[in-house]
Amino acid sequence: xxxxxxxxxxxxxxxxxxxxxxxxxxxxxxxxxxxxxxxxxxxxxxxxxxxxxxxxxxxxxxxxxxxxxxxxxxxxxxxxxxxxxxxxxxxxxxxxxxxxxxxxxxxxxxxxxxxxxxxxxxxxxxxxxxxxxxxxxxxxxxxxxxxxxxxxxxxxxxxxxxxxxxxxxxxxxxxxxxxxxxxxxxxx
Numbered sequence: 001x002x003x004x005x006x007x008x009x010x011x012x013x014x015x016x017x018x019x020x021x022x023x024x025x026x027x028x029x030x031x032x033x034x035x036x037x038x039x040x041x042x043x044x045x046x047x048x049x050x051x052x053x054x055x056x057x058x059x060x061x062x063x064x065x066x067x068x069x070x071x072x073x074x075x076x077x078x079x080x081x082x083x084x085x086x087x088x089x090x091x092x093x094x095x096x097x098x099x100x101x102x103x104x105x106x107x108x109x110x111x112x113x114x115x116x117x118x119x120x121x122x123x124x125x126x127x128x129x130x131x132x133x134x135x136x137x138x139x140x141x142x143x144x145x146x147x148x149x150x151x152x153x154x155x156x157x158x159x160x161x162x163x164x165x166x167x168x169x170x171x172x173x174x175x176x177x178x179x180x181x182x183x184x185x186x187x188x
Contacts, residue, residue, distance in 0.1 A: 036077040036168025038176040044183065047071070049084055054154075054161050056082060057183035059176070070162075077135075077145065078167040080180060087160035091127045091153045093118060100129060100153075110134030110146070119152065122182045127153040132169060145169070150177060156186050 044057035049071075058080055062073040070083030091100075096116050105111045114130035129151040134144050146169040154161045163184060165177045 036171030036173070038078060038167070038171075038173050040175070042176060044179065046183075047073075047082070048187070049082070051084070052187050053084055053159060054187055055183075055185045056163065057180060058082075059180075077147075077171070078173070079165070081162075081164040081166075083162045083164075085160055085162075086158055087155060088158055090155040091160065093127060096127045096129055096153065100151075104129070104131065104151075108133045109136075109144075119181070121152070121154075121184060123154055123184045123186060124156075126181070129153075133166070135166075148173075150181075152181050152184075154184060154186075 038059065043060040045060045046055050047058045048055045058073045059075065059078075062075040062078075062080070065072050065074070067081060068083070069085055070081060072082075073080045089095075093116050101113060101116065105113075108131070110133050112132040114132065116127070116129050119126050119128040131149050131151075133147045133149055135147050137144050147166045148169045148171070149164060149166040152163040152165075154163070161184070163181055165173070165180065167173045
């Protein structure tokens, strides 16, 4: 009797769970990901461009397709686009605002600028443009989704490599995206 009264006084019962958990959830159970979340146990494999300029790790098992001057890796609601191109001068926040943002506004459906800044990664500083976009319509459902996008512009010796990571707005991809962008390495 004392135990039941004590539990009731504490605002709990023998079957209650901590705040934020249901009584049936198992804190040691498998991770449950929201739509678009890249799982914590995702395996990454190195990708090197055909010219040997750079290497970056991409999620294993994602489909790969050529896209203009680069390559795109996709899986469900996520993509990693990698483009390499000559560029005589290093990008900076001002040039990204003056050149890249207007170009993106004109070519990206539903473009909504987040921020233009500098991000420090293992390969050095990169210009980071964050924005929202509307995805292409799904061929089966006809529906589109709002995507969160991070565009990293790396530069070295007249060459620019752009890593563009996109996923469903609200997905928790901070750690996977940092893992991918920190894996970027110049090979020469």
